[in-house]
Amino acid sequence: MSAASWTSLQEAAGPVSRETFECLVAFEQLFLKWNRSINLAAPSTLDDVWGRHILDSAQLARIAPDAKRWVDLGSGGGFPGLVLAFLLVERDGASIDLVESNRKKASFLQAVIGQFGLPARVVARRIDDSYAFVSAPEIVTARALAALPALLDLSAPWLTKGSRALFHKGRDYRVEVEESTHRWAFDLVEHPSMTDAHGVILELADLRTA
Numbered sequence: 680m681s682a683a684s685w686t687s688l689q690e691a692a693g694p695v696s697r698e699t700f701e702c703l704v705a706f707e708q709l710f711l712k713w714n715r716s717i718n719l720a721a722p723s724t725l726d727d728v729w730g731r732h733i734l735d736s737a738q739l740a741r742i743a744p745d746a747k748r749w750v751d752l753g754s755g756g757g758f759p760g761l762v763l764a765f766l767l768v769e770r771d772g773a774s775i776d777l778v779e780s781n782r783k784k785a786s787f788l789q790a791v792i793g794q795f796g797l798p799a800r801v802v803a804r805r806i807d808d809s810y811a812f813v814s815a816p817e818i819v820t821a822r823a824l825a826a827l828p829a830l831l832d833l834s835a836p837w838l839t840k841g842s843r844a845l846f847h848k849g850r851d852y853r854v855e856v857e858e859s860t861h862r863w864a865f866d867l868v869e870h871p872s873m874t875d876a877h878g879v880i881l882e883l884a885d886l887r888t889a
């Protein structure tokens with residue numbers, strides 16, 4: 680279990696103010712409180728929310744240090760999208776849209792955004808009904824949402840128009856990449872995950888039909 684520390688946050692995300700670190704510590708407590716009423720994350724991960732969820736999400740900020748327009752698909756309890764919203768406070772003019780169709784989870788996301796004044800918007804819709812409501816993102820993120828072929832189908836309206844994807848993937852990612860190439864071509868960079876020895880962050884760009 681990793682205790683919350685400013686150092687661990689900066690190792691994952693890059694430079695972050697003390698104030699933002701303290702907001703994320705407060706968010707961790709709020710997440711655990713809400714999780715007693717609505718199921719926001721797998722029970723087996725709750726003893727290490729800081730490491731398993733917050734740092735795991737924060738590492739995307741280091742991969743795209745200049746990106747200002749983001750969208751997170753299937754945000755659930757806020758990973759990675761809500762954590763990125765806390766970090767984007769420090770980027771002038773940056774914002775993120777959180778697409779989440781579950782009403783209770785969308786209410787949680789909205790409550791946190793309101794409480795901390797985050798530069799984020801909840802799009803409480805299904806992803807395939809959200810395209811008109813999300814303004815052209817530079818980066819599309821998703822964690823634990825779907826296998827890569829389905830993720831590419833869902834995010835193609837953005838990724839075929841110049842957006843880049845940063846997708847968290849586990850140890851079987853190579854099979855998913857291979858299956859995706861039946862339908863899609865793309866540029867791919869594999870970033871080793873800083874929090875999961877077997878995981879990667881897949882960075883995809885220039886999505887086009889194969």
Ligand SMILES: C[S@@+](CC[C@H](N)C(=O)[O-])C[C@H]1O[C@@H](n2cnc3c(N)ncnc32)[C@H](O)[C@@H]1O
Nearest residue numbers: 753754755756758779780781804805806822823
């Ligand atoms: C397994 S959870 C992962 C949540 C979060 N990304 C994480 O890593 O902790 C998947 C989330 O995606 C949402 N979801 C699944 N399919 C969706 C869709 N088609 N449109 C919008 N949200 C969806 C679910 O409601 C759920 O909250």
